[in-house]
Amino acid sequence: MAETTKEMPKSSLWGEVEVEVDIKSPAEKFYQVYVGRPDHVAKATSSKVQACDLLEGEWGTISSIVNWNYVYAGKAKVAKERIELVEPEKKLIKFRVIEGDVLAVYKNFFITISVTPKEGGVGSVAKWHLEYEKNDVNVPDPENFLPFLAEMTKEIDEHLLSEE
Numbered sequence: 001m002a003e004t005t006k007e008m009p010k011s012s013l014w015g016e017v018e019v020e021v022d023i024k025s026p027a028e029k030f031y032q033v034y035v036g037r038p039d040h041v042a043k044a045t046s047s048k049v050q051a052c053d054l055l056e057g058e059w060g061t062i063s064s065i066v067n068w069n070y071v072y073a074g075k076a077k078v079a080k081e082r083i084e085l086v087e088p089e090k091k092l093i094k095f096r097v098i099e100g101d102v103l104a105v106y107k108n109f110f111i112t113i114s115v116t117p118k119e120g121g122v123g124s125v126a127k128w129h130l131e132y133e134k135n136d137v138n139v140p141d142p143e144n145f146l147p148f149l150a151e152m153t154k155e156i157d158e159h160l161l162s163e164e
Helices: 027-035 039-044 142-163
Strands: 003-007 014-023 049-056 065-072 075-087 092-100 106-117 124-134
Touching: 014 142, 027 039, 027 092, 027 106, 027 124, 027 142, 039 049, 039 142, 065 092, 075 106, 124 142
Parallel strands: none
Antiparallel strands: 003 014, 014 124, 049 065, 065 075, 075 092, 092 106, 106 124
């Protein structure tokens, strides 16, 4: 599975990074994991995500609040996220981190997941786009999250393929 990482141009404390991961699953099936079945993320990636709980609203609807318990760099972490945008036709969902470990160093943190079918082929491309505002200039850009997200994507893909 190929993967590419792109760093977006930065201005002041705002920045963007993204990673694209080739997957074998259909775009709709992978997209539905984050929109309708995020509890499957924990099943598929148990070494990374321990739990995903809906705190308010309904899965896959704007303004719903989702709580993630995950392990990153060997440490237990938490992220409470609000769904900001859902575009089924583009197979895109955007989360805003509203509480959690990430906000110790970033003022704002947005995670967008989009999945595009491969043209003329089997599988899809899953793209993770992170947009962030650092607390200060000494805070590193979150590129170190990209391999974590890419590994998680591959594990979810394997889980989806095993369900078929």
